[in-house]
Amino acid sequence: MGVVDGQSSQNVSEPGAQADASADKKEESPAAVVPDSSTDDFKDDENQLQDQQLDQIEQEQKQLPLVSDKIPFDVIVMEYDSTNGPEFRKKAEELAVVYSDVRQIRGDGNCFYRAVLVGVTELILKDHEEARRFLTVCEGWVDRLLKLGFPDWTTTDFCDYFVSWVKSIINKELKPDQVIPGLNEDHHCNYLIIFLRLISSGYLKEHTEEYEPFIDNGQSLSDYCCSEIEAMWKDVDHLGITGLVSALERPIRVEYMDRSAAPNGGWHYDFPPEQAEAPKIVLLYRPGHYDLIYRKD
Amino acid sequence: MTTPSRRRLMRDFKKLQEDPPAGVSGAPTQDNILTWEAIIFGPQETPFEDGTFKLSLEFTEEYPNKPPTVKFISRMFHPNVYADGSICLDILQNRWSPTYDVAAILTSIQSLLDEPNPNSPANSLAAQLYQENRREYEKRVYQIVEQSWMNFGENEGDMEPKEGEEQGAGDEPAAPSGSN
Numbered sequence: 001m002g003v004v005d006g007q008s009s010q011n012v013s014e015p016g017a018q019a020d021a022s023a024d025k026k027e028e029s030p031a032a033v034v035p036d037s038s039t040d041d042f043k044d045d046e047n048q049l050q051d052q053q054l055d056q057i058e059q060e061q062k063q064l065p066l067v068s069d070k071i072p073f074d075v076i077v078m079e080y081d082s083t084n085g086p087e088f089r090k091k092a093e094e095l096a097v098v099y100s101d102v103r104q105i106r107g108d109g110n111c112f113y114r115a116v117l118v119g120v121t122e123l124i125l126k127d128h129e130e131a132r133r134f135l136t137v138c139e140g141w142v143d144r145l146l147k148l149g150f151p152d153w154t155t156t157d158f159c160d161y162f163v164s165w166v167k168s169i170i171n172k173e174l175k176p177d178q179v180i181p182g183l184n185e186d187h188h189c190n191y192l193i194i195f196l197r198l199i200s201s202g203y204l205k206e207h208t209e210e211y212e213p214f215i216d217n218g219q220s221l222s223d224y225c226c227s228e229i230e231a232m233w234k235d236v237d238h239l240g241i242t243g244l245v246s247a248l249e250r251p252i253r254v255e256y257m258d259r260s261a262a263p264n265g266g267w268h269y270d271f272p273p274e275q276a277e278a279p280k281i282v283l284l285y286r287p288g289h290y291d292l293i294y295r296k297d
Numbered sequence: 298m299t300t301p302s303r304r305r306l307m308r309d310f311k312k313l314q315e316d317p318p319a320g321v322s323g324a325p326t327q328d329n330i331l332t333w334e335a336i337i338f339g340p341q342e343t344p345f346e347d348g349t350f351k352l353s354l355e356f357t358e359e360y361p362n363k364p365p366t367v368k369f370i371s372r373m374f375h376p377n378v379y380a381d382g383s384i385c386l387d388i389l390q391n392r393w394s395p396t397y398d399v400a401a402i403l404t405s406i407q408s409l410l411d412e413p414n415p416n417s418p419a420n421s422l423a424a425q426l427y428q429e430n431r432r433e434y435e436k437r438v439y440q441i442v443e444q445s446w447m448n449f450g451e452n453e454g455d456m457e458p459k460e461g462e463e464q465g466a467g468d469e470p471a472a473p474s475g476s477n
Contacts, residue, residue: 153312154361154396157305190362191301194395230394232362 061108066184067118068104073293076102076284088286091257091267095284099255101294102284109233112241112283113196114189115292119281120250121179124169131170137249138163138195145202155198162195190232197232200243201225214239235288238263245271251279255293257286302360306330309399321403323354331356334370335403339442343411344435348442352382352406354399361395364388367402374441376413376424384409385419 073096080089103118105111124131142159146152168174174182183189204211204225212221228234229243236244245252253270256262262269270279284293306325313323323335333354339345351370357363367389368382377385388397388405397405418424426434 151396151398151401153308153400154305154398157308158395161301187300187302187358190359194362198396226394227392230396232395 058108061106064104064106066106066108066114066186066189067180070101070103070294073099073102076291088257095255095257095293098295099282099284099293100296103292103294105289105291107289109235110190110193112236112290113193113200113244114183115283115290116244116248116252116281117189117192117196118180118183118292119252119283120248121169121183123250123280124166125176125179128170131166134248134250135163135166135170137247138166141195141199141202141247144206145198148202148205150198150202158191158195158198161191165192194230194232196244196248197230199247200240201229202243203247204229204239204243211239211242236290241271250281251275252281252283253279254283254285254290257284261285261287300358302356302358303330305361306356306399312398313400316400318400318404321400321407323352323399323403331358331360333365333399335399337403337407337410340407340411344438345410345442348445350445352403354402361397364390364393364397365402367406371445372441374420374423374437375410376415376418376420376427377409378423379419383419385417 073092077089077092077096080086080092082089103115105115105118120134124134138159142156142163145155145159165174169176169179183192204221208221215221215224224239228237229240241252241254251270251272253268253275254262255268256266259265259267264273282293282295283290307330310323310325320338320340321335323333326332326334333356335352335354337350337352339348339350349371350373353368353370355366357365367384369378369384370382373382379385384406386405386409388394389402413424413427415424415427423434423437426437
C-alpha cells in the first residue's frame with residue numbers, strides 16, 4: 001500500500017510512513033528549506049558556486065575506485081614520513097607487523113558501510129555456513145523494517161535487491177571472482193549500501209530508549225536516523241557503527257591510527273565491545289575515513 | 298543492463314498506476330525513463346482547489362540516492378516556489394531519503410501547497426501576502442489556478458486528466474476523510 005496509508009493525503013507531511021507507526025513521532029509540516037537571506041526569484045550565485053565546488057570534489061572522488069584491490073599494507077606506511085606525520089608513521093609501522101594488506105575504500109561518506117559490505121562479502125564467499133546465516137539475518141530485516149513503519153514499497157525493494165544479491169552469491173549465479181569487482185559498480189553497490197543504512201537505522205529504532213540519550217541537541221532518534229544514517233554520503237559515527245554491526249550480527253574491529261579517536265582511548269576497539277575472539281572484519285580508521293585491512297595469515 | 302535507478306523508476310511508475318495516491322499523477326516521458334511529467338491537483342477546500350498543475354521531474358542515475366530535480370511547469374504563486382518553478386522543500390534537499398518514491402514526492406508537494414512555510418520564502422511577495430493580506434494572496438492564487446487550465450488546452454494531451462478524475466480522487470479509500 002501507499003505511503004499515504006492512514007493519513008489524509010492532504011496532510012502527508014513527510015513521505016516516509018514512519019510517522020504512522022512510531023507513535024511518539026512529532027507531526028512535521030513540510031518545512032521549506034531556509035535559503036540565504038536574499039530571497040526571491042532565482043537561487044543566488046553563492047549557492048551555485050558552492051554546488052560547483054561540491055561537484056568538483058565529487059568528480060575528484062570518482063577518480064578512485066569505490067573498492068581497491070588488496071594491496072600491501074606498506075602502502076599505508078609509505079604515506080607518512082617524519083615530516084608529514086611522524087606519529088602516524090610509527091603507528092602504521094606497528095600495524096604492518098600484524099596486518100599484511102589493505103583495501104582502500106573511496107572516501108565518499110559511505111566508506112564505513114562499504115568497507116563492512118566488502119568485509120562481510122568476503123566472509124560469505126569463504127564460508128558457506130556463514131553465508132546461510134547471513135542470508136537468514138538479512139531476510140529477517142524486511143519484516144523488522146516494515147514493523148518499524150518504514151515505507152513498504154521502497155523498503156521492500158531495497159531488501160529484495162540485497163537478499164537476491166546474497167542468494168546469487170550463495171548459489172554461485174554470480175561467479176565468486178566477480179563478486180568483489182562487482183562492488184565497484186556505483187549504482188549496484190550504492191543500492192546495497194542503502195540496505196545497510198536502513199537496517200542500521202532500524203536496529204537503533206528498535207532500541208530507541210537505549211540509544212536516544214546519546215543524541216545531541218535534543219534531536220529525536222527518528223530524526224537523527226533520517227538525517228545521519230539513512231541519508232546517503234553521510235559519514236558514520238559511533239551510533240551508526242553500533243547500529244550496523246548489531247543489525248548484521250557480525251562483530252568488527254576498528255584499528256585507530258589516532259588513539260584519541262577510539263571510544264576507549266585504546267588503539268583498537270571491537271563493536272560490540274569485548275568480543276571473546278578477535279573479529280574477522282577489521283577496519284582501519286584514519287581521521288574521517290575507513291579502509292578495510294587484513295591480518296597476516 | 299538495467300541500472301538500479303531505472304529499475305526503481307519502473308517500480309515507482311507501476312505503483313503510481315496500481316495504487317495512485319489521491320490527486321496526483323505522473324509518468325515518464327515516452328523516450329526517457331529519467332524524465333517525468335506529473336500533475337498535482339490543488340487540494341480541495343484550499344485556494345489551490347481545482348488547479349491542475351504540471352511539474353517536471355528530472356532523475357539521474359543516482360536516484361534514489363539523490364532526489365530528482367522537481368519544478369513546476371505551470372505558473373505557480375506560492376511562498377516556497379521560485380519564479381523558475383523550482384521548489385524549496387526540505388525533503389527534496391537536505392532531508393531526502395532513498396525510501397521516498399515518486400508518489401511520496403508528489404503528495405508532499407501537494408500538501409506543501411496549502412501548508413507553505415512563509416519563513417523561508419522563495420517568492421517574497423507570495424510570502425508577504427500570505428502573512429499580511431490573505432485575501433489578496435488567495436486572489437493571486439486563483440489567477441494561477443485559472444491559468445493552469447488554459448495551459449492544459451495548449452499542451453499535448455497525453456497527461457491530461459480524465460474528466461471527473463479529480464472528484465474521484467477525493468474518495469480514494471486510502472485517504473480517510475480528513476475534514477468531515
